[in-house]
Amino acid sequence: MRGGAGVRGDVRDGREHGGVKAAGRSVRTRSRDRLAASDPGLLRLTSGLRTVGAIALTLAVLAPLGLDITHLVTGAMAAMAATFSVREKQRAAQAVTLAVGLPVALVSVSLGAVLGERVVVGDAFFVVLIFCAVYGRRFGDRGFTLGLIGFQFYFVALFVGASAARLPGVWAVLAVAFACSAAVRFVLLPVTPAGLLARLREAFRARLARLVSAQLALLDAGPDEVDGALEDVRTGTARLHETALMIQTRLEEGTPDEPTARLVQRRIADAEIAAERLGLLLLSARSTERADTLTLHLPGAPAPEVGRLPGPEEATALLRRDLLALRALVLRTGAPGTAVAHVRNRLLGYRDEENLPSAAPAVRDVFRGVGEAARAVMGLRIALDGPQDESDDTPATARSREELDAEDAAIDAGEEAERADRPTGLRRPTTRAAVQVAVGSALAIAGGELLSTDRWYWAVLTCWIVFINTASTGEILVKGYRRLLGTVFGVVVGIVLAALVGRHTWTSFALVLVLIFAMFYTAPLSYTLMSFFVTAMLGLLYTLLHTYSWEVLVLRVEETALGAACGVVAAALVLPVNTDRRTNELLGTVLERLAEVTGAAVGQLSGGPADDLLDKARELDQALGDLRSATQPLTHPVTPLRARRTTARYVVALLETCAYHARSLAATAELLPSHPSIAADPRLDGAAGRTVRNIGTIAARVADGEVTGAVETGPSIASSLGGSDGDGRYGRITGRVLRHLERLDEAVVGLARPLGVPVAPPER
Structure with missing residues (x-):
């Protein structure tokens, strides 16, 4: 295998493959990728352009009519409110909401004009209107939008000083504003669910490439640069996860059927897990001691002591070349040609032990991680673009493709059960x-x-x-x-x-x-x-x-x-909801979801029935996102409670670590029907049962501070399996599964201490 010269060769091959045309596209492509990475799905750009476009079009229609400045300002504010208020994802639902929103706006602005000068009656009505507008959120996106329109247009009437005598002119202006908003939304700047999902997938690809670039910088960082490089990897990992969550929330509307949605969700999850695992393996290889997964999730956590990559220098140069090649493969996911196939085949070869270079065990693990990341990228391309040209496949590539096909065929579109426990009355949010x-x-x-x-x-x-x-x-x-x-x-x-x-x-x-x-x-x-x-x-x-x-x-x-x-x-x-109560409720939900994902994944890995692991993992991610938002008051830089801020950040980072390992276990468990290197092992259920019980103990303590149960500790999961051959690649339980289970067990025990849950010493 080639050394450092191979890097230049691969880059040169990729450039020569496209010729002058590829060189001409490079600047445009980089700019597009940069925009896609900074604004996933172009959601912020679209929102700004739509609103500005609706206002500009409204002014362009109204200005030739000779209206005074008050009517022009009214039209501008009405166009802005009509554009940003709509929340539905489907175009037909948006059209219905705009159509219903116009009469609501006309009534609201009329009442504002009539009641504005009647202090007591007008103020009392405004309070009632505000109550109804907020209460309307319980009826979904349309209820939220109509309530917002009712409030905003009453406010517009007060702002411009509308009067009853001028209402006919105001009504005409509102009709023009709503029509212009609809024209911009559906004609000038249309966004379909499928088109938005495609742009989000582009953003995921761009952010994945940026994360690989950050990992490459971590490989070359000196002792004084490693903290900054690690922070870039941490930021890139978080942004990739953010984009994955955005994709998950739009799969149902943006894909033709549920099996397709589940396939894309699965491939996005695979790519995210593979990228995060590659970063952890790289950090561990550079560290003088085993790197903790928590390091990738705790903001500001210092990097472990690092040195040069162990083993021969040729292996380091080869790894640098292959990280560059992986980034090129991500960026050129949809590009045909022999150069891309050559890079893909070489990286997929690292999934076979005989193709790994001579290097230290930790470095060989990094090469395995590169191979798994390349497999995830290929699976993502197949899921998004359909069947690919297989004429240049090597045996390793063909085997990876067969595994992916078998996994795709095993995906089951199960129905998600509705949760019946919902608050009522004044307890309803x-x-x-x-x-x-x-x-x-x-x-x-x-x-x-x-x-x-x-x-x-x-x-x-x-x-x-x-x-x-x-x-x-x-x-x-x-x-x-x-x-x-x-x-x-x-x-x-x-x-x-x-x-x-x-x-x-x-x-x-x-x-x-x-x-x-x-x-x-x-x-x-x-x-x-x-x-x-x-x-x-x-x-x-x-x-x-x-x-x-x-x-x-x-x-x-x-x-x-x-x-x-x-x-x-x-x-x-x-009816106060203090921050502690809110975060405790959400923390309990996260722990409940974590226990569900872990228990279901371990059960399936132990030979139990198949479960809907993808949906359970998605619910865990959503619950963790809610908790992260709710802890902002505790982690805000100006908070005077420094100790609580540190604790909150540490707990959230530990939960993100647990979620990463639980997602990885779920992804591995779903490979059971189709992957030749993974088979169910009944011993796992008993060995990992302690972890699931510990999660339940912590959740019970969070829900009720009077609970006195303690978190259990004991021998490692690997040792409790009684001499498992799982360390081998084709053992009954892969080493990766054991590592995830042990890291999850360690993270759960670590979670007990900041939450005040006692930890029982191991039994002799």
């Missing part, structure tokens, strides 16, 4: 949130009118917004703080922009469009940035409406602070 928002809004109205009888609705808007997508007092506090911070900085920029544009109407509108695009593009990344762009945009709108002044923007900050405070007070005093 939507009902509780509706009551909290109504109380907070009433406080915001009362306080806001003391600050200003004309701009009091800003306090109500802030109170409303801080409750969206939050579920605990801590989350509301963090969101309110971020909104206030963004508003303060936005006021400063708004003053500068208003002074620059003066009374230049169309220059102001152009800047408004730029700020709106920035608002929607940054919203998923930073709530503070979004609030900053919103406030800067409002400064320009006030300029357009000839109501701009320094006092107005300062009042905006005061009303924002008041609204956030009212939201926190309502959340803390009315």
